[in-house]
Amino acid sequence: MPTAIASVPPVVTTVQVVHRGLSASPVAPVKTQCSSCHLRDLCLPCGMSGSDMDRLDTLKFARRKVKAGQTLYREGDRFQFIYAVRAGTLKSSLMLQDGREQVSGFYIAGELVGLDGVAQGAHASATMALEDSEICAIPFAHLSDLAAGASSMQHVITRLMSREITREHSLMMLLGSMNAEERLAAFLLNLSQRYAARGYSDREFHLRMSRAEIGSYLGMKLETVSRTFSAFQQLGILEVDKRHVRIVDMEALKHRFNVRVH
Amino acid sequence: MPTAIASVPPVVTTVQVVHRGLSASPVAPVKTQCSSCHLRDLCLPCGMSGSDMDRLDTLKFARRKVKAGQTLYREGDRFQFIYAVRAGTLKSSLMLQDGREQVSGFYIAGELVGLDGVAQGAHASATMALEDSEICAIPFAHLSDLAAGASSMQHVITRLMSREITREHSLMMLLGSMNAEERLAAFLLNLSQRYAARGYSDREFHLRMSRAEIGSYLGMKLETVSRTFSAFQQLGILEVDKRHVRIVDMEALKHRFNVRVH
DNA sequence: CGAGTAGTTGACATCTCTCAATGCCGGTGG
DNA sequence: CCACCGGCATTGAGAGATGTCAACTACTCG
Numbered sequence: 365m366p367t368a369i370a371s372v373p374p375v376v377t378t379v380q381v382v383h384r385g386l387s388a389s390p391v392a393p394v395k396t397q398c399s400s401c402h403l404r405d406l407c408l409p410c411g412m413s414g415s416d417m418d419r420l421d422t423l424k425f426a427r428r429k430v431k432a433g434q435t436l437y438r439e440g441d442r443f444q445f446i447y448a449v450r451a452g453t454l455k456s457s458l459m460l461q462d463g464r465e466q467v468s469g470f471y472i473a474g475e476l477v478g479l480d481g482v483a484q485g486a487h488a489s490a491t492m493a494l495e496d497s498e499i500c501a502i503p504f505a506h507l508s509d510l511a512a513g514a515s516s517m518q519h520v521i522t523r524l525m526s527r528e529i530t531r532e533h534s535l536m537m538l539l540g541s542m543n544a545e546e547r548l549a550a551f552l553l554n555l556s557q558r559y560a561a562r563g564y565s566d567r568e569f570h571l572r573m574s575r576a577e578i579g580s581y582l583g584m585k586l587e588t589v590s591r592t593f594s595a596f597q598q599l600g601i602l603e604v605d606k607r608h609v610r611i612v613d614m615e616a617l618k619h620r621f622n623v624r625v626h
Numbered sequence: 627m628p629t630a631i632a633s634v635p636p637v638v639t640t641v642q643v644v645h646r647g648l649s650a651s652p653v654a655p656v657k658t659q660c661s662s663c664h665l666r667d668l669c670l671p672c673g674m675s676g677s678d679m680d681r682l683d684t685l686k687f688a689r690r691k692v693k694a695g696q697t698l699y700r701e702g703d704r705f706q707f708i709y710a711v712r713a714g715t716l717k718s719s720l721m722l723q724d725g726r727e728q729v730s731g732f733y734i735a736g737e738l739v740g741l742d743g744v745a746q747g748a749h750a751s752a753t754m755a756l757e758d759s760e761i762c763a764i765p766f767a768h769l770s771d772l773a774a775g776a777s778s779m780q781h782v783i784t785r786l787m788s789r790e791i792t793r794e795h796s797l798m799m800l801l802g803s804m805n806a807e808e809r810l811a812a813f814l815l816n817l818s819q820r821y822a823a824r825g826y827s828d829r830e831f832h833l834r835m836s837r838a839e840i841g842s843y844l845g846m847k848l849e850t851v852s853r854t855f856s857a858f859q860q861l862g863i864l865e866v867d868k869r870h871v872r873i874v875d876m877e878a879l880k881h882r883f884n885v886r887v888h
Numbered sequence: 889c890g891a892g893t894a895g896t897t898g899a900c901a902t903c904t905c906t907c908a909a910t911g912c913c914g915g916t917g918g
Numbered sequence: 919c920c921a922c923c924g925g926c927a928t929t930g931a932g933a934g935a936t937g938t939c940a941a942c943t944a945c946t947c948g
Contacts, residue, residue: 483792508780529794536794574925586927591929847936849895
């Protein structure tokens, strides 16, 4: 529940500060560098060479905990950081004048948020934690500077942005030409794959977002989301209990998504 | 009408080759460099410093004519170029297995197409000319190399990609939470602004795309597009004659777009 | 001149939305 | 400890918007 609505300004410190108490330890320094992060193959460093990785390790950035309901940034906030999710779940959304909200994405561990701010120097969307989460706030200017000296590293950044573009492509496809069942199937299959890539079950998971948020993301009302969940359960494709979902018949789910039933 | 369905492989030549017949001219060389292009303030060089512009002028790229219905690239084609529209109109689209098409964008003079290919090294969408057009095929690898030496120039590229992300954000908003009238109003206002930025009338223009293509882009059927045009005409907001559109009441159109009527 | 394409319009079907009632759960305070 | 409240989810009934199918016109191209 979003109790704390206030936007929390990023605390710009180095990782050393976060681990102040241990800095005098005689053994290896506390590892909060990208190269030793367990998410390195999914996150920012994905696809980087060893030398790029070394470069990246010189980058100082803050780790932050974000409580459920807290915002990372809002529409119009100055763009300074991109955020890597270490743990938890976040959502990004856009607002229309009249208050209608459109969720533009959900982000889990190893994914990057905030790239939309580059164009205008200000964020075009708002991002909020759906559960207690932890993020790395990476100063984009520093990252750019680093990349300026290594074209291969620059390429990684470019690819990250392009990936965001293709991600949105799929969502447009979904919003533009699918019915409710196809939308929900696409959503669940996408989540399933992302969990699988992180070593979690691809068949059973806990949704961190409400029916209303799923609906906003998929361009339908919460009641329609709920009904579609029920329909899938009726058909023996899913077992649903509130936010807990088990995919019983993966093939059938994929079939819903791929083929125009009607 | 898309008669020529065959994909035309990019002709990789330098601008000199294109103007072969004039290369011996004693006067100034034929200007096909970005710095002297009449679209420079809208297109790739937008926001570049003088020195970046000089750099950019060393880039060799081909100009190509594309006939109506010809494709520039298709889904899955190897990513080599980004394309700057010099004249005419293009559309990009995605395909679902069952043949459903989702138009993901329309592009006019000064706009860039093809950035979606960076992530995978292959294009995620297909792009086709809606009328006889002319484009610059810019080798992305060369452009990256150029930018590697100048961080300000790198920043321009990054910004272009981010702009594409925010563009798609708006489309998602549209597809996810607007009704037919709001969608068409948003579409026309967007076109109007883009024409205005190019020195054309913002009130009267000729649509280069069919009702079906507009519908696909906006996530509705062609009949609904047609009916919505008629409705706007009834209301005295537009005058429509096939593809010729005149905006009679700009304020009313903006009102449709901004406010939830219902 | 005939065929084909694009656009408009009507009648009807269908899907999703809207509104409303209900149940469930967790947190809070008497 | 339990009653109450608020938020979330489910479900039903009916309304409304958009999709579907079909007919007709206008225009273009051989």
